[in-house]
Each structure stands twice: as C-alpha cells, then as structure tokens.
Amino acid sequence: MATFLILAPFGSFALLMLFTSAATSLFATAALALGIVVWDVARGGSVKMLAAGSALLFAAIGCYVTLIDGNWSRTALHLAVDLGVLAIALLSLVIRSPFTLQYAREQVDAETMKLPGFLAANYVITWAWTFAFVLMLLADMLVMFVPGLPLWIGFAIAFAARNAALYFTRWYPQYRRAKYAAGQTPPLKS
Incomplete structure (x- = not known):
C-alpha cells in the first residue's frame, strides 16, 4: 500500500497528461499528493519529504505554466517533474535524511x-x-x-x-x- 501511495501522484500525472491540459494535470496531481500527506498524517504517520515535496513541485510547476509560460511540451513537463523529484532525493541525501x-x-x-x-x-x-x-x-x-x-x-x-x-x-x-x-x-x- 505504501508503494502505491508513494507513486500514485506520478502515475496520475502521466495519465492526466494524456487527457487534460498541463495545468489541470499538475494541479490535480498536486492536490492528490497533498491529500496523501493529509491522509498519512491523519492515520498517525509523519509528513514525508517525498510526498510533501511532490505536492509543492506539482503546484509550483502548475503555477509557472499557468501564470508565466503555458507553452511547455508534454516532454518538457515530464522533464521538469523528473528533475524536481531528483532534486528532492538528492536533498534528502545531502541533509543526511534519506527519503x-x-x-x-x-x-x-x-x-x-x-x-x-x-x-x-x-x-x-x-x-x-x-x-x-x-x-x-x-x-x-x-x-x-x-x-x-x-x-x-x-x-x-x-x-x-x-x-x-x-x-x-x-x-x-x-x-x-x-x-x-x-x-x-x-x-x-x-
């Protein structure tokens, strides 16, 4: 179950990108990631760096695409998400708290x-x-x-x-x- 919840935002983003706009995909995925954080905390878990970071990442890219430059290709959006997730993983290692x-x-x-x-x-x-x-x-x-x-x-x-x-x-x-x-x-x- 934990693995499913960890990967759900990324799977939903990839799926939504096939059917909806970039902004809709990004904000819906940010909401899903935030929902997972809330659900995890409500059941007694902690706020996880990867889950919270993913919610922030999808929301930030969504804001950028909506407010600044909406002409990103699908591949460029996937590239930005992958770069952001890599940054979260590397940050967790740098601060000596592997995600x-x-x-x-x-x-x-x-x-x-x-x-x-x-x-x-x-x-x-x-x-x-x-x-x-x-x-x-x-x-x-x-x-x-x-x-x-x-x-x-x-x-x-x-x-x-x-x-x-x-x-x-x-x-x-x-x-x-x-x-x-x-x-x-x-x-x-x-």
Missing part, C-alpha cells in the same frame, strides 16, 4: 531502527531510487532532444528504471536479512 528512512521507520519495530545497518540500508535504497530518477530524467531528455526517437522508448526506460528501483527496495532488505542469518553482517530493514 526512504521516513517510510522505513513506520514499517519496522523499534529494535530494528536502532541497528547501525538500518540507516545504511536506507542510504543504499535511496541511492538506488536516485539512480532510477536519473535514468527517468535521461529518458525524457532523449525524447526531447533526439529528433525522431519514438516516444515509447522514453516510456520504456522510465518504466524499467522505476520497476527496477521498486524491485530493489523490496529485495535489498531481504538480502541483508538472509546475509545476517548466515552470520555475515548485521540485519538491515527498510
């Missing part, structure tokens, strides 16, 4: 959070997502700057990058636990 840590803390017990490897695992997983965001950004740039490149190639790269990051997020903690069970390193959960 995955907020989600992980709500899914594990207190003892697991105290393990030294817990934070390290979240850095690894956040770097994996950051790499996926870089690939998504490069895919948008390819579509935007390489004339004649089929649009589906950009979508395929972005889809593969996102799914690889999802798989890694699920696999890595299990891998670390299995390695610990074999007596090699302390367990890591995310």
